[in-house]
Amino acid sequence: MNTNTKYLGIDIESPIVAGSCGLTNDIENLKKLESAGAGAIVIKSVFEEQIIYDIKHSLNVMAPTDNYGMSYEYIAAHVADDSLKKHFDLISEAKKALHIPIIGSINCYSFENWMTYTKRFQDAGCDALELNLAILPYETSTSYEDVDRLFSDIINTLKKSVSIPVSIKVGTNFTDMANFMQRISWMGIDGITMFNKPINVDIDVDTLQLKHAPSLSSPDEIYNTLRWIAILSKKVRCDISASTGVHTAEDVVKLLLAGAGTVQVVSCLYKNGVEYMRNLNEGLRAWMEGKGYESLNDFKGKLAVKQGEQASLFFRTQFMKHFAQI
Numbered sequence: 593m594n595t596n597t598k599y600l601g602i603d604i605e606s607p608i609v610a611g612s613c614g615l616t617n618d619i620e621n622l623k624k625l626e627s628a629g630a631g632a633i634v635i636k637s638v639f640e641e642q643i644i645y646d647i648k649h650s651l652n653v654m655a656p657t658d659n660y661g662m663s664y665e666y667i668a669a670h671v672a673d674d675s676l677k678k679h680f681d682l683i684s685e686a687k688k689a690l691h692i693p694i695i696g697s698i699n700c701y702s703f704e705n706w707m708t709y710t711k712r713f714q715d716a717g718c719d720a721l722e723l724n725l726a727i728l729p730y731e732t733s734t735s736y737e738d739v740d741r742l743f744s745d746i747i748n749t750l751k752k753s754v755s756i757p758v759s760i761k762v763g764t765n766f767t768d769m770a771n772f773m774q775r776i777s778w779m780g781i782d783g784i785t786m787f788n789k790p791i792n793v794d795i796d797v798d799t800l801q802l803k804h805a806p807s808l809s810s811p812d813e814i815y816n817t818l819r820w821i822a823i824l825s826k827k828v829r830c831d832i833s834a835s836t837g838v839h840t841a842e843d844v845v846k847l848l849l850a851g852a853g854t855v856q857v858v859s860c861l862y863k864n865g866v867e868y869m870r871n872l873n874e875g876l877r878a879w880m881e882g883k884g885y886e887s888l889n890d891f892k893g894k895l896a897v898k899q900g901e902q903a904s905l906f907f908r909t910q911f912m913k914h915f916a917q918i
């Protein structure tokens with residue numbers, strides 16, 4: 593019995609992947625995750641804001657009152673390079689020390705600023721690139737056509753700039769979720785990670801200030817992931833990696849049954865330590881053994897919505913069963 597599979601065209605030995613987060617920004621954690629059986633690791637993202645902040649901060653420290661004139665662009669490029677260098681050094685070090693695939697990650701909000709960096713990920717040795725495009729269209733002037741155009745411009749340009757596989761990590765805020773996911777899967781990307789969990793905003797009623805809501809997911813958050821993966825896994829033309837709400841080996845099994853190719857974990861590693869990756873792998877193997885399954889293909893997608901089958905099985909039907917005993 594084995595848990596071998598392919599993700600983004602790359603052979604991996606487990607479908608359980610360490611998702612992008614602060615834990616994957618440290619070489620010792622990366623080694624521990626590999627020895628605990630992670631199939632692949634998505635490195636902490638480079639955030640566009642992080643680069644811009646580093647540039648501004650360094651310019652202020654150097655000469656707060658100066659107006660840099662023509663030298664600004666030169667200094668900014670140099671500082672950005674330095675900030676990114678640490679990131680790419682980690683990727684190179686990970687590639688030397690580990691055997692499992694290392695997936696670079698970019699989290700961007702504009703089209704212009706980051707495209708120049710993508711090639712650097714490939715040059716640093718990344719096996720693939722995950723682009724976190726959890727864009728929230730918060731301007732009333734932004735239409736769904738604008739969002740559509742932004743995604744397709746980004747995907748088309750990205751595919752031209754790198755030759756390594758590319759996956760897109762998306763949020764859940766789309767007018768036409770099913771149709772949109774299918775459309776982006778036809779644009780030549782290798783995978784979709786469903787879903788990013790954005791940092792939510794909360795309000796402190798004592799100080800009347802905004803604060804960030806808890807960043808870790810709760811186990812209940814798996815249900816939205818499960819529903820959409822079951823609905824879409826047989827309708828998209830690329831790999832699906834599940835993300836958000838995976839806390840146990842049983843959760844991993846459920847998402848594979850729904851048709852995910854791989855399952856990413858983050859919050860459960862924060863809660864239980866990176867070694868918890870081992871428990872997840874052991875749990876998956878134990879379940880497969882109990883069911884007599886020899887490989888992931890024996891059960892992957894068994895409970896996905898099949899062609900011609902009603903997707904309402906994952907929505908209205910359950911509602912009717914629960915509330916109206918129909």
Ligand SMILES: Cc1cc2nc3c(=O)[nH]c(=O)nc-3n(C[C@H](O)[C@H](O)[C@H](O)COP(=O)(O)O)c2cc1C
Nearest residue numbers: 611612613614637724788789809836837857858859
């Ligand atoms: C502390 C923390 C840092 C994160 N950093 C990133 C990041 O740099 N890039 C990214 O794409 N996602 C990031 N995420 C989101 C996770 O990759 C993941 O999509 C999300 O936490 C949902 O998965 P989970 O339920 O397993 O936590 C972060 C999540 C947490 C909790």
